[in-house]
Amino acid sequence: MNVPPLIKTAGITKSFPGVLANDHIDFDLFPGEVHTLLGENGAGKTTLMNILYGLYQPDEGHIEVCGQKTRIRSPYDSLKLGIGMVHQHFALIPNLSVLENLVLGFEGGFILNMKDAEKKLKRISEEYGQAIDPHELIQNLSVGERQRTEIIKTLFRGSEALILDEPTSVLTPIEAEELFQTITTLKNAGKGVVLITHKLNEALAISDRISILSLGRKIAELNGDELRSMDEKDATEKILNIMFGGKPIPECSLVEKTISDQVVLKLEDVEVMNSRGVVGLNKVSFEIRGGEIFGIAGVDGNGQKSLCEAIGGQRELVSGRIRFRGEDISRKSVSKRHEMGISYITDDRMNEGCVLDLSLAENAILRGYCQPPYSRFNIIDNTVVDRFANKLIMDFDVKATGPYVRTGTLSGGNIQKFILARGLSTEPGLIICSKPTYGLDARTVNYIQELLLEESKQGTSVLLITSEMDELINCSDRIGVLFNGKIMAILDKCDATPEKIGKLMLGIEE
Amino acid sequence: MKKIEFNDIAPAFYSVLSIVFALITGAVILIFIGKNPLLYFGQLFFQGMFSPLGLVESIIKMAPLLIISAGLLACFSAGLWNIGVEGQFLIGAVLAGWSAPTLASLLPYPIYLLSVAALGAMGGMFWILLPAVLKARYDMNEIITTMMMNWVAINLVTWLVKGPINDPTSVPAQTALIPMEHRLSMIPFTSIHIGLIVGIICLFIMHYVIRKTTLGYEFRVLLSNKRAAFHSGMNVARITIWGLLISGGFAGLAGVSDVLAIKGLFQGDWNPAYGMTAIPLVFLARFNGWAVVPLAFFFSFLSVGGEFVARDQGVPIFFVHILEGLTLLFFAASEYIEKRRAF
Ligand SMILES: Nc1ncnc2c1ncn2[C@@H]1O[C@H](COP(=O)(O)OP(=O)(O)OP(=O)(O)O)[C@@H](O)[C@H]1O
Ligand SMILES: [Mg+2]
Numbered sequence: 001m002n003v004p005p006l007i008k009t010a011g012i013t014k015s016f017p018g019v020l021a022n023d024h025i026d027f028d029l030f031p032g033e034v035h036t037l038l039g040e041n042g043a044g045k046t047t048l049m050n051i052l053y054g055l056y057q058p059d060e061g062h063i064e065v066c067g068q069k070t071r072i073r074s075p076y077d078s079l080k081l082g083i084g085m086v087h088q089h090f091a092l093i094p095n096l097s098v099l100e101n102l103v104l105g106f107e108g109g110f111i112l113n114m115k116d117a118e119k120k121l122k123r124i125s126e127e128y129g130q131a132i133d134p135h136e137l138i139q140n141l142s143v144g145e146r147q148r149t150e151i152i153k154t155l156f157r158g159s160e161a162l163i164l165d166e167p168t169s170v171l172t173p174i175e176a177e178e179l180f181q182t183i184t185t186l187k188n189a190g191k192g193v194v195l196i197t198h199k200l201n202e203a204l205a206i207s208d209r210i211s212i213l214s215l216g217r218k219i220a221e222l223n224g225d226e227l228r229s230m231d232e233k234d235a236t237e238k239i240l241n242i243m244f245g246g247k248p249i250p251e252c253s254l255v256e257k258t259i260s261d262q263v264v265l266k267l268e269d270v271e272v273m274n275s276r277g278v279v280g281l282n283k284v285s286f287e288i289r290g291g292e293i294f295g296i297a298g299v300d301g302n303g304q305k306s307l308c309e310a311i312g313g314q315r316e317l318v319s320g321r322i323r324f325r326g327e328d329i330s331r332k333s334v335s336k337r338h339e340m341g342i343s344y345i346t347d348d349r350m351n352e353g354c355v356l357d358l359s360l361a362e363n364a365i366l367r368g369y370c371q372p373p374y375s376r377f378n379i380i381d382n383t384v385v386d387r388f389a390n391k392l393i394m395d396f397d398v399k400a401t402g403p404y405v406r407t408g409t410l411s412g413g414n415i416q417k418f419i420l421a422r423g424l425s426t427e428p429g430l431i432i433c434s435k436p437t438y439g440l441d442a443r444t445v446n447y448i449q450e451l452l453l454e455e456s457k458q459g460t461s462v463l464l465i466t467s468e469m470d471e472l473i474n475c476s477d478r479i480g481v482l483f484n485g486k487i488m489a490i491l492d493k494c495d496a497t498p499e500k501i502g503k504l505m506l507g508i509e510e
Numbered sequence: 511m512k513k514i515e516f517n518d519i520a521p522a523f524y525s526v527l528s529i530v531f532a533l534i535t536g537a538v539i540l541i542f543i544g545k546n547p548l549l550y551f552g553q554l555f556f557q558g559m560f561s562p563l564g565l566v567e568s569i570i571k572m573a574p575l576l577i578i579s580a581g582l583l584a585c586f587s588a589g590l591w592n593i594g595v596e597g598q599f600l601i602g603a604v605l606a607g608w609s610a611p612t613l614a615s616l617l618p619y620p621i622y623l624l625s626v627a628a629l630g631a632m633g634g635m636f637w638i639l640l641p642a643v644l645k646a647r648y649d650m651n652e653i654i655t656t657m658m659m660n661w662v663a664i665n666l667v668t669w670l671v672k673g674p675i676n677d678p679t680s681v682p683a684q685t686a687l688i689p690m691e692h693r694l695s696m697i698p699f700t701s702i703h704i705g706l707i708v709g710i711i712c713l714f715i716m717h718y719v720i721r722k723t724t725l726g727y728e729f730r731v732l733l734s735n736k737r738a739a740f741h742s743g744m745n746v747a748r749i750t751i752w753g754l755l756i757s758g759g760f761a762g763l764a765g766v767s768d769v770l771a772i773k774g775l776f777q778g779d780w781n782p783a784y785g786m787t788a789i790p791l792v793f794l795a796r797f798n799g800w801a802v803v804p805l806a807f808f809f810s811f812l813s814v815g816g817e818f819v820a821r822d823q824g825v826p827i828f829f830v831h832i833l834e835g836l837t838l839l840f841f842a843a844s845e846y847i848e849k850r851r852a853f
Contacts, residue, residue, distance in 0.1 A: 314741060334743030352741040357734035362727070366742045369727055378724045 004067030005030050006161045006192040011061035018401035021047040023216040029192040036195045036203045039213035040441040041413030042399035045196045049163045053085040054078040084154025085163040088412045089350045098149050099134040102156050124155050128185050144175035163194045169438045198441050200236050257457045260290035264461040270320035272310045280306030282485040293462040295476030297501050303485035304465050312344035313337045341429035353419045356408035363407050364389040396421035413439045434465040469498050483507045521796045528840035536833045558815025571810035574764040576709025578788040579802045580716040581760025587720050587797045588729035588753035594656030595761045595785030597663030601637045602630035602762025604667045606769040607685035607776025608675045614692035627766050634762020635755045642754035646747035671778040683778035694771035703771035717799025790838045
């Protein structure tokens with residue numbers, strides 16, 4: 001190619017206290033290509049992209065944009081240079097409309113010309129097939145729609161290069177499909193797209209080039225010819241081999257386990273309102289036995305959150321009853337239920353699962369701080385807490401320099417690992433986990449799934465809410481399908497097929 | 511479990527730097543209004559810090575600031591903004607002025623002191639109860655409600671000393687004078703009342719409550735992420751109410767200390783407005799109890815010295831408030847710079 005790359009980094013190095021996040025990375029992106037970044041959790045993918053976006057300054061190395069050596073001092077600079085980024089955990093302002101969010105911070109004179117903006121938004125929507133209602137408030141949008149808004153926002157500002165950091169981890173399969181169509185359209189329109197993902201099948205389906213990072217270094221680059229010369233299976237194998245150094249990935253084993261007769265959790269006609277005051281669960285009844293993994297399938301926003309919170313205790317029941325080991329817990333507080341052995345691992349790790357501004361040690365006791373050994377007579381025992389946090393870090397191989405680091409400095413996947421470690425540490429009787437493997441690299445995904453199976457073999461019951469069809473079918477003993485706050489059907493493992501579940505998820509009964 | 515930022519040396523550096531910058535800017539302003547900054551600051555420092563009279567005066571003035579700051583540590587570290595310190599202070603003070611003469615004649619000295627202190631602290635707590643409940647139950651902005659309670663308090667105490675609890679034997683609107691032997695005792699060999707020691711003790715208790723206890727932990731979680739607090743089963747309403755009540759209680763106690771030690775009675779139009787100084791003070795100390803002490807000394811030295819200088823050089827007394835404001839301004843700027851430097 002003779003055209004200069006849209007973006008090129010040469011020898012980019014960035015270190016944080018105790019971590020070398022990027023180590024002499026050369027990376028480039030040409031117009032009309034999709035360049036995918038792969039790498040284990042904490043490999044340095046987000047850091048590299050944040051440098052391109054102007055959030056961090058590199059310690060060494062330089063950046064070229066369209067062949068010109070430049071310094072990107074802030075996101076403002078990077079937007080002006082035509083680089084747009086949609087973050088791993090994106091931040092739109094919830095009580096503004098789509099349109100208002102788009103024009104926010106956009107230079108175009110002091111008086112916001114909403115009419116023009118709306119026209120422009122319409123044009124972009126049509127051009128790239130991204131329909132969205134400009135006047136809808138962000139808080140009323142689904143995650144997929146919010147992400148779409150983020151993408152439109154970058155296009156609105158005339159970005160030529162788009163960085164998408166793990167865009168599909170929050171999407172439903174259908175939304176992911178739509179996103180890939182958009183990416184293809186963008187690519188054909190001559191824009192460059194950097195895609196960060198942990199899902200190899202996605203990467204292989206859409207990438208023109210793949211770069212692999214590990215421990216801050218770029219360890220491989222597969223170009224178009226190489227990728228085309230292999231079929232998907234070979235390519236996957238090759239990439240995993242590069243990423244994890246040939247260490248075998250444990251397969252989800254199907255060792256026999258026994259499900260006890262004891263009913264651990266029993267829901268009887270449970271009804272709750274969701275956070276928007278609409279019916280969240282509509283007379284839901286099911287039971288989970290000791291050692292059973294009960295999967296919940298469903299398109300996001302069909303009552304999953306309400307279900308978790310109803311059992312976890314964060315949401316009040318309108319009617320119905322929940323029993324745990326025979327005892328009625330419908331009116332018990334969150335902490336009481338936690339003491340009884342219910343551990344709820346939320347999927348909203350940044351907003352609910354942890355306090356980003358506090359240290360890992362402080363986050364480790366978010367649930368147990370009131371109980372010994374973490375505190376006695378209301379005095380927190382720091383030595384015990386530190387040791388506990390250290391254990392969580394070790395056991396789950398969390399990439400952090402110690403229990404005192406601010407949780408917000410961890411990479412997305414490592415925060416998720418830490419939260420899982422904490423949720424599983426208490427030897428609970430019931431684990432409610434929502435999207436436990438989202439944002440984790442392939443090896444860790446397997447490890448977590450193994451661990452859930454292991455827990456269930458020890459007699460723990462698990463309520464597994466996930467949008468990954470493979471995970472759902474591989475791990476669950478039975479699967480309930482949620483649609484519109486109702487359980488459409490409960491399938492046994494042996495007759496659960498993706499097609500069947502897919503239909504039920506859309507509300508189509510047999 | 512170590513706090514991440516609080517213990518580093520950098521914050522102290524930035525706080526001192528903002529004070530220095532504020533003084534320099536103050537000097538420039540003085541030049542503009544035709545005063546000699548060297549003369550002004552020379553006398554300010556000499557009178558407020560190096561003359562025995564000024565020094566003692568400055569130290570005495572620290573007591574209410576320390577006590578109020580102790581309470582503010584609690585609510586600020588929970589992200590609750592009690593702006594109504596003045597009102598709670600006045601309620602505590604008026605209760606002390608009203609009850610002390612009677613209780614003093616009925617009870618032995620130590621018990622009398624403790625009862626008046628408890629009464630004042632409870633008064634301060636009572637005065638913030640409504641804002642606290644409104645915040646906890648309806649998430650009503652406590653900045654506005656506590657500020658409104660200030661105005662109510664100011665008017666209420668004026669009315670009280672004019673009528674219901676007025677001392678009929680004296681002409682002005684005030685309560686009965688507390689005899690000298692019933693005042694707060696002095697630290698041995700000094701003319702500094704024990705309010706200073708009370709303040710230091712309060713401060714350090716709160717410093718450790720915030721860092722070592724479960725309540726303090728709850729405060730810190732609430733400050734940074736209310737949703738996580740709720741999600742993990744904390745009783746957010748209870749924590750909110752406690753945070754605000756503690757701050758109100760200490761403000762009331764400060765009122766008691768000033769009445770029992772310095773004023774000896776409660777006067778209708780008396781309002782030292784310590785809140786205006788204590789609130790920036792706690793920010794400048796970055797919620798660190800140890801750092802509050804030197805800063806409280808600095809601020810009370812400013813106001814004592816400023817009073818002296820105002821008489822001599824005709825620089826209005828509120829010039830020291832300008833210095834305080836400037837300090838806070840530079841402090842805000844330094845926080846911004848520090849954040850930028852982190853990347
Ligand atoms: N602001 C920061 N301060 C300190 N360390 C940081 C900071 N940002 C990132 N790190 C560290 O740099 C390393 C790389 O993080 P990065 O977020 O780039 O990983 P990633 O490849 O995006 O991982 P993931 O797949 O989990 O999102 C991590 O070990 C992380 O802890
Ligand atoms: Mg990342």
